[in-house]
Amino acid sequence: EPVLSLSEVGKGFHGTTVLDGISLDVPQGQFVALAGPSGAGKSTLLRLVNGMHLPDSGTVRTLGENPAACSRGRLRALRARVGFVFQQFGLVGRLTALENVLMGSLASLRLPRYGVMSYPRAVRARAVEQLDRVGLAELRFQRCDTLSGGQQQRVAVARTLLQGPELILADEPVASLDPAASVLVLDTLKRISAEDGISVVCSLHQIELALATADRVVALRGGRLVLDEPAADLTADR
Numbered sequence: 735e736p737v738l739s740l741s742e743v744g745k746g747f748h749g750t751t752v753l754d755g756i757s758l759d760v761p762q763g764q765f766v767a768l769a770g771p772s773g774a775g776k777s778t779l780l781r782l783v784n785g786m787h788l789p790d791s792g793t794v795r796t797l798g799e800n801p802a803a804c805s806r807g808r809l810r811a812l813r814a815r816v817g818f819v820f821q822q823f824g825l826v827g828r829l830t831a832l833e834n835v836l837m838g839s840l841a842s843l844r845l846p847r848y849g850v851m852s853y854p855r856a857v858r859a860r861a862v863e864q865l866d867r868v869g870l871a872e873l874r875f876q877r878c879d880t881l882s883g884g885q886q887q888r889v890a891v892a893r894t895l896l897q898g899p900e901l902i903l904a905d906e907p908v909a910s911l912d913p914a915a916s917v918l919v920l921d922t923l924k925r926i927s928a929e930d931g932i933s934v935v936c937s938l939h940q941i942e943l944a945l946a947t948a949d950r951v952v953a954l955r956g957g958r959l960v961l962d963e964p965a966a967d968l969t970a971d972r
């Protein structure tokens with residue numbers, strides 16, 4: 735079974751159709767760029783995948799579950815298996831990089847934690863390991879509000895990784911970064927996706943970044959899926 739499967743999915747808000755007849759299967763380990771102009775429905779699609787929105791028509795299957803048919807508890811369990819990376823990072827600026835990563839641990843989802851030392855040693859070690867994978871182990875005691883945007887987004891990626899996701903959804907993760915930082919963040923996500931066999935669906939409004947990073951490019955326009963091609967085929971055409 736694919737990691738993610740949308741079948742004829744439709745979604746609207748207040749009578750306006752945002753997504754119409756979207757079908758998409760994503761196999762394990764694939765990095766999919768979701769391209770399209772602002773307002774095309776990219777965020778809405780990502781939110782359908784983890785059950786933040788429910789479809790009006792069609793079916794979503796994520797990691798073998800149908801979010802529309804899940805109980806609250808089951809949906810929470812499903813979301814714990816799906817990492818989400820946001821444009822605005824979602825970090826706590828006055829906390830350190832390591833503290834922010836630790837907030838991605840299951841321990842902190844169950845009970846509030848105060849300070850790094852309240853986490854088990856093994857969890858702390860795994861958090862540092864994830865920071866190391868995004869190239870930021872040396873900056874772990876630095877407050878996040880003193881880091882660059884690109885560094886902050888890599889902290890957010892490390893936090894998501896600590897969760898042990900089987901699928902990562904990234905909603906315009908580089909939209910507020912400069913070009914060099916954008917490439918670094920996307921290359922980091924791509925490398926980790928390949929190493930761990932994690933599927934990634936990443937919305938990007940810049941097609942150049944999508945072509946440079948993704949295995950496959952899917953584009954939305956006016957609520958329809960208008961392109962679905964291997965990135966290599968698209969770059970060969972240019």
Ligand code: ADP
Pocket residue numbers: 747748752770771772773774775776777778779
């Ligand atoms: P994108 O991520 O491609 O920029 P979005 O999925 O955010 O697109 O939005 C697609 C359209 O749906 C926009 O017109 C937006 O205003 C509308 N929309 C998104 N979410 C909601 C919502 N919760 N309620 C009403 N309209 C929404």
Ligand code: ADP
Pocket residue numbers: 747786787788
């Ligand atoms: P659903 O539960 O049907 O998936 P939401 O819970 O996302 O829908 O929608 C809640 C409300 O939030 C919407 O009805 C809308 O008023 C508002 N909203 C959220 N995002 C947007 C947006 N991008 N544009 C317009 N309205 C929005």
